Amino acid sequence: MNSPEITLSFNEIMFFFSRAAMGVGLPYGLAEDFGRISVWIAASGLDPAAITSNALKSIDEAQSSLCSSQTENDTETILKPSEEKQLSALMAGPTVCDWISTKDTEITEYKNYCTKNIDYPFLIAAAVGALNNGNWEISWQDYKGFPCSVLTDQHGNWKKSWDSAFDISSMSASTNVIIKSVDSSFFNSEKWKGKTNYYKKNRERILETGVKLYDTWPIIHSYFCRCLVPSTEETRISGAGAGLVDTD
Template sequence: MSFSLNEIEATAKRAMRGAGYPWGLAEEAAKATRWLAAHDIDACAELAGLLTRVDGVPLADLSPDPKGTTWAAPGGTLCPLAAGAALSDRAAELTVAGIRLEQVARPALLVPFAALMAQQIGRPVTLRWQGGGAVTDGAVLDLSGTAPDLTPLVEVTPGGQIGSATPIRSRAQPAPETWATLNRFAHRTYAPATEESRLKGAGAGLSDND
């Protein structure tokens, strides 16, 4: 199965909406998924794994309180998309001390937001987690080790050296089961809304205007 980056982005956006995320974050997540896929990361697997893990959990329980240098989610598991959006909004505030993110699901999904931060501050940004990490200047990516399903800590700091950059791709080849998972979430957007569906999923209680 081979898909263009446009198809990856569109499907990711629909899957995010089907999972209950608001439009703004769904759009940011879709662009992040495309960025990862373009940098030779199995972005569809990362997104499908995240949505499966947090399905039915309100977004408020997955989002950080972006104050201080240590961020955590009230529900115990931090969504990398919500955390990434908050990080990119505060790129100018990133200091040498960095920001610590606790109990992060699918930390690879933070990488595109680190790329946005790097573009804003004009220098690379480094992410470190147990067993791996990443350095990006916004255009290229150096990924080391492995990216787990859940990591107890991610450290985000300015600076870093890019050694071996990942290849740049124009298409992605997700596994059939991964693509099927994303489309199952996406198909929720086609069904008539019910009171149960409105109350279920990440972002429950949010409107499109939030």
């Protein structure tokens, strides 16, 4: 592997990534959610820039939509794009988390949540994982029809169903994602035996070493820079803010 472009703390991940999201047009609230998703990915020992940069790019290039509509029936709640585009996971993920947070436990135990035509499905799993509220199985099919699942628990641990050689950063697909509540014992069920584990305790090690970001970091940084206000002669004289030019 190449040398990292930069090493950041969790707080710095939150700072840079949330503002990068604002740089591509996400509202402040969704940008904060994106920052938390990125920290969760980083705490798992993964490169958040590699996994999230394409989702930001898809919004920036108007390939994915932030507009959605929601319907509900006896067995599931359905979220779908209200435009003729795929729905951004950066909108769908926080929407799923709102549903989890506001529903009674008894309701979520028998009712699924289905998000339609999602661009980067793993980011919905990351949003649910970052919420740390209950035990959830998040399932979808990739662009080749290969079934993928992520299992999260209320303690911050999670598992993935696919082989470790399968690159998460390449998981793009206009696909449906199903989110369903599972019992805590499901984590040790036959279905999930031998699957790759990501434990919350790994976070302590990463706190010590920092989060290493590689060749996709410049993409995040370029979006972050859009939030900076260019300095002018007048602003430098008045001492207003921290612009693109540091005069300290």
